Amino acid sequence: MIPTFISPKASSGSPVIRAVIDADLSRLANRAKPFAIPVHYPGGGGEEALPLGFQYTAPANLVLFVMINGLVSSLAIVRLRSSGLSQRLLATPARTRELFAMLTVAPFQQMLVQSLFLIFSAHWFFGVHWGDSIGVFLLTTALICFGVSLVFLMGTIFHSPEQPPSLGPWIGVFLGMLGGCMWPLEVVPPFMRSLAYLSPAARAMQGYRALIFGHASAVAILPDAAAMLLFAIAFSALGILRLRPQLSR
Secondary structure, eight states: OOOOOOOOTTOSSHHHHHHHHHHHHHHHHTTOOOOOOOOOOTTSOOSSOOOOSHHHHHHHHHHHHHHHHHHHHTHHHHHHHHHSHHHHHHTSSOOHHHHHHHHHHHHHHHHHHHHHHHHHHHHHHHOOOOOOHHHHHHHHHHHHHHHHHHHHHHHHHOOSTTHHHHHHHHHHHHHHHHHTSSSOGGGSOHHHHHHHTTSHHHHHHHHHHHHHTSOOOTTTTHHHHHHHHHHHHHHHHHHHHHHHHHHTO
16 A cells, blocks of 8 residues: 655645655565654653543543533522522521422432533443543542532522623633643643643643543542532532522622
């Protein structure tokens, strides 16, 4: 089979590329060793191949969409505050914690169904092997808890019903870009890689990458799951403290 090189004629670099390819093919035809081209990435990656393909995009989409879901689902709390319905609910015999539980159930169910759909569809249709099932369960549960915490926190920060559906996806994409949902962190400069861990998405992606590519055990990803739960607890506590007085206004 004769290899064919196709390039646009208007490209000034195509003759150079063609010459390099022809020289390398001639060397291989003469049983010479191929050129060894070392690849180094700004984030510290070396000779190893980058984690790419469906094995990478499946967990990246899972993390990204759960965060976006949490940001957009804060619309329910914003509407509850702006409509004055929260005052009437608090005037009933129902307790405040029962109201908080009601606000938790719906987004939790949505994110659970969303996560199960992404996990099983990626496995069945794209051959993604997620790794240790207990580890996937722990990490996904922590991710969903973090998504629910975003509902409470952002529900107290957004001021109008138009903001969650319009700004939520932008914030989610920004957190995903920072945390490695769009590209492996090996390809970003070192300072960006350090900054990435301010985004909880980085800890989730680190755990999923360890499970999928490193075949890590559930014990190995416990620090990542614990970090996600700490983010969830902190965001939930802050959101509930801010929400309690806002609901009574």
